Amino acid sequence: MFFRVLGSFAALFLLGSTVDAVSQSNSQPNQETALWRNVGTWGVDKTTDYRCFIATLYEDNTVFRVGFQGPTSNSALYVSLGNVNWTSIEAGKDYDLILQIDNEAGWPSPATGFRFGSIPALVIGTNQTGFVDQLMRKHSLRVLFNGRQILNLSLRGSNDALAEMANCQNQVDAYLGRKDGVPTDPFAGAVASPSPKDPFAN
Numbered sequence: 001m002f003f004r005v006l007g008s009f010a011a012l013f014l015l016g017s018t019v020d021a022v023s024q025s026n027s028q029p030n031q032e033t034a035l036w037r038n039v040g041t042w043g044v045d046k047t048t049d050y051r052c053f054i055a056t057l058y059e060d061n062t063v064f065r066v067g068f069q070g071p072t073s074n075s076a077l078y079v080s081l082g083n084v085n086w087t088s089i090e091a092g093k094d095y096d097l098i099l100q101i102d103n104e105a106g107w108p109s110p111a112t113g114f115r116f117g118s119i120p121a122l123v124i125g126t127n128q129t130g131f132v133d134q135l136m137r138k139h140s141l142r143v144l145f146n147g148r149q150i151l152n153l154s155l156r157g158s159n160d161a162l163a164e165m166a167n168c169q170n171q172v173d174a175y176l177g178r179k180d181g182v183p184t185d186p187f188a189g190a191v192a193s194p195s196p197k198d199p200f201a202n
Contacts, residue, residue, distance in 0.1 A: 036168045040157035044164045050176060052168035054161045061085070063119060064153055066135070066162070068169050075125030077132065079109075081143060081151065082121030089113040089120040097122065098144040101134040101155070106144065136162050 036044040036052065046052045053067025063082040069075050079099075089095070093113045100106040111122035126132075135141070136159040143151035 037164065039161045039164050042157055042161035044161060044168055046168055046172055050172050052165050052172060054158075054165045056161075058153060062151060062153065063116065063121070064141075066165070068165075069125065073125065075127050077126050078123055079126060080116065080121050080123040081111075082116045082119040084119055086120040086122075089122065091115055095122055095145065097124070099124075099131070100142040100144065101131075102138040102140060104134055104138070107131050132162070 036046050038044070039054075042054045042056045044052065044054050047067070049070060051068045051070060053065055055063060055065040057063055061084050063080075065078075065080045065082075067078055067080075069078055091114050095111045095113060097109040097111050098106040099109045107126075107128065109124045109126075111124045114121055114123060135155060139155055141151070141153045141155055142149055143153070
């Protein structure tokens with residue numbers, strides 16, 4: 001389902017057995033944002049490096065955010081969870097979470113601690129199509145740490161929000177690649193003459 005929405009970006013989702021951990025340098029969401037639009041209680045934004053994400057705030061001050069990683073990352077998406085009360089989280093430390101959506105099997109999710117502004121948070125990288133599909137179709141997300149449930153979040157509106165995030169990224173990518181039908185880089189695609197010294201040069 002999510003692949004049909006993503007179009008060309010769907011190729012970045014690679015099948016695997018667990019949610020992948022990503023390095024802190026690749027996984028921290030950019031904190032400078034530009035609003036794309038609101039979808040219900042979710043905000044759809046694009047960061048200054050042109051990667052779209054969705055975010056929502058719950059009554060207990062938990063921030064939940066899902067977004068596209070950059071092209072050099074080991075994972076296609078990141079999931080971040082933050083709460084002002086999680087003051088013991090240390091930046092750069094590893095935290096083994098289980099993410100369970102409705103009554104489905106839990107997803108082992110290695111997370112990394114960081115500060116989202118002043119908010120202690122955890123970030124997870126994922127290439128899992130099944131996880132994203134569950135986020136879109138299901139109703140609640142439980143987060144477990146050390147065998148104890150620490151969050152139980154409603155996913156109301158997540159289907160429309162994730163679909164709009166994909167639309168945001170597709171439009172941003174299209175804008176960056178071409179503007180008014182003219183390539184932004186006039187030298188892109190130019191073919192150099194083969195080097196007489198290298199018979200294998202294109």
